[in-house]
Amino acid sequence: MNGNEPFLQRESVKSVLASLLSIVIGLAFGALVVLVVGLTSKDLGAGSAWEGIRLIFGGLFSTGRGPTGLLTWGFNGQSIGNMLFRAMPLIMTGLSVAMAYKTGLFNIGAPGQYLMGTLVSLSVALGIPSGSLPKALIWLLAFCGALLAGALWGAIPGMLKAFLNINEVIACIMTNWIAANFVTWMFSVSSFKNVVENTKSSYIYKTTYGLVDGAYVNGAGVATAKMGLDKVFPGSQVNGGILIAVLFAVGVYVMMEKTTFGYQLKACGSNRHAARYAGISDRRNIVLSMAIAGALSAGGAGLYCLSGNTEFFWSTYQSLPAIGFNGIPVALLAVCNPIGVIFTAIFMSMLSISGLQLTNLTAYNEYITDVIIAVIVYLAAFSLVIKMWLGRRKKAGRANANAAPPPKPQPAAADDKKGGGAQ
C-alpha cells in the first residue's frame, strides 16, 4: 500500500478494526445473554447479571470474592499464567488454520491432526523407558514425533485435494472422525492407561510418569521446562512451551512473508491455475501446505501433552478436541496473520479464564464464552461486509474508493469451490 493512503483506509487497519468490532459485538452479545437471563430468571437478578457482565469483560483480573461477598479485582498471577498456558496450543492450532487459509485451504482438520499429535507424543514419551535416553532427548523425540504424525495426517486431505480434486473441507471432516476413532482404538489397547491412581484409568498417564522396570512411576518422566515462568506467575500451569509456540509463529511469519517457498504457497492459494502457468507445482504445494498445517496442529498437541500437568481422556471417539476447532476463530480473528495469531490466541484463552471465573463465582457458567467465540466466528464469516462498511463510513473523500472492487480477504474461496465440481 502506498503511504499516501489515509490511515483508516489502509487494508491492515481496516482488518484490525473489523476484528476489534467483531470482538466488541461478541462480548456485547454475551453480556446481553447474561443480562436477559439474569433479569428473567427467578433465582438470579440484576445484581448477579451485573457481576456476570463485569466478569465477562474483566475476568482475568478477578481475584475472587472479598469477605463482604463483593467481587474483588487485582493482579492475578495464577489466572494470567493459566491464560498463557491455554494460549500455547491455541497459537499452534491457530497458526495451522491461518497458514492453510493463506494458501487457499480451509483446514477444518485441525482437531484430527491435534489428536494424532496427542497419540504420538504421549506414546513416545511414555513408551521409551526412563533412563534409556536423556530426558531432554525423549521430550524432543516425542515433540518431533507429534510434528511428523500431524504432517502425515494433514497430507492425506492435501493429497486428496491435489490429485483427486476432493474438497478439503469434506476430507478433513472425515479424517477428523477417523482420527478420533483411531486414537481411541490405539489407546484402548495400549498400556498407557493410568492404573496407578485410582479411578483414573479412563485417562492416560501424565508425561511426568516414566517407565521404570516395567512399571510407571510419577516423577521419572518428562515435562516441558518451566523456564522461570512459574516464579513470575505462581500457582499457574504455564511453562516454556509458550515461548516455543511464539517462536513457531515468528517462523511461520518469516516462511510465508520472506521466502520464495511461502510466496509459491500463497500464489497457489490465490489462483491455482495461474500458479501452475507460472511454473509452480500446484499439487506439491497443496500437499506441503496441508502437511505443514497438520504439523503445526499436532505440535500444539505435543506442547500441551508434554507439559506434564495435563491428562488425556482417551475414549474420545464421540468428540473432537475443542482446541482444534478453536484454532479457526483464532486464525480468522487474526485475519490469518501469524503474528496476530499470538494475540488472538491469548485473547481467546483470556475469555476462557473469564468463563472459569464466571463458573466459580456466579450462577452462570463458562459456556457463555463459547457462545461469544461462536458469535465472533459468525461475524468473521462476513468480515468482508464489515470491512466494506468501515470503508464507507471512514471514507476520506476518495471518490474511486467505492468504484474499485472490494478487496477479497479469502482469495481462493469462491474460485476454489467452482473448480471443485468433484467435492
Add this chain to the structure above:
Amino acid sequence: MTFLIQQTLLYAVPLMIVALAGVFAERSGIINLALEGIMIFGAFVGVLFVRIMQGSAWVSGAKAANAYGTLQLFELLAMLVAALFGAIFSLLLSFASINLRADQTIGGTALNLMAPALALFFIRLIANQNTLYIDGDGPSWFMIKKAMFGYGRTDKMSWLGETFVNKMYLATYVCILLFVVLSIILYKTRFGLRLRSCGENPQAADSLGINVYRMRYTGTTISGALAGMGGFVYALTTANCTSNGDVAGFGFLALAVMIFGNWKPGNIAGASLLFGLFKCIAAAYSSIDINGDGVYLLKEIGINENVYRMLPYVITLLVLAFTSKSSRAPKAEGIPYDKGQR
C-alpha cells in the same frame, strides 16, 4: 435379528432425514456444514419442550390415564417444535450466506460452535449439570409397546409386529414418510426443479424469473427444519430423550451419507441403512446373535469396535476418491449468488 433390524433403523433414520436436510440446502446452492449444530440445537429445544410440557395438565393427565394416542401426539408436537427452532436457527446461516454473501464454510462452522455452547449454557442454568433429562425416561413416555394393542405381558406379536411395532417409535416412521414425500417434491414437482436449478446454474434460473435468493432461503430453511427435527429424533430414539449439547458427530456422519449417496434420495436411504448398521454393530457387536444359534460371531472375529465406528468415514473417503471424476455435486454450491455478476 429383530434387535439388529430395530437398532439399525433407529440409527439410520435420523441419519437419513438429516442427510436429506443437507440435500435440500446443497441443491439450492448453499453448503450446510451446520447440520451438526442444528441437530444439537433441535435436540436441545425438543427435549426442553418435552420437559416443560410434562408439567402441564394435558400431558400429565394423558400419561396418568395411559392415553397413548395423546402421548404420541405430544411426541409429534415436540418434533414439530424442534423443526421450527431448527429452521429459525438455520436462518442465521441463510442470512450470512445469501444476503451478506459470506463464506458458507465459516458460517456453518460458527453455527456448529454456537449450538453446543448455547445448549450447554442453558442446560447448566436449567438443570445445574451437563445433561438435560426429562421427567422419567423417553421409552416410558413415547415408545410403542405391544400393550397398546391389547397384548398381554406374555403374549407375543407376530414377527413383523415384534420387529417393526413393538419397542419402536412413531417418530421413526414419520421421518421415513417425510423422507419419501420430500424426495418426491424435490424431484417430481415444479418447485423441486426450480430449487435444484438454483444449485446448478443460478444465473440461468434467475433469467427465467426464479427468485434465487428466495429459493435458497427456502432450501436452507427446509434443511434447518429437517436437521432440527432429526436432532430431536436422534435424542429421543437413541439417547433416551436427553440432551447434552452433543450428537456424537451424527451431523457430520449425515454429511458423509449425503456425499456417499451422491446427493440422491434413493442412494442416501441405502447409505444411511448401511451406516446405521455399522453404528449398531459398533455399539453392540459383542451381544449380537445374528441367527440365534448362541454364537456371537462378530465378537469371535475379534475386530475392535472402533474399526466399525471408523468404517463409515473411511468408506466415504474411499468412495470420494474413486468417484471424484463422476461425482454429481450441485455445480453452484458454495458460491454466493450475486445478481450483478450475470
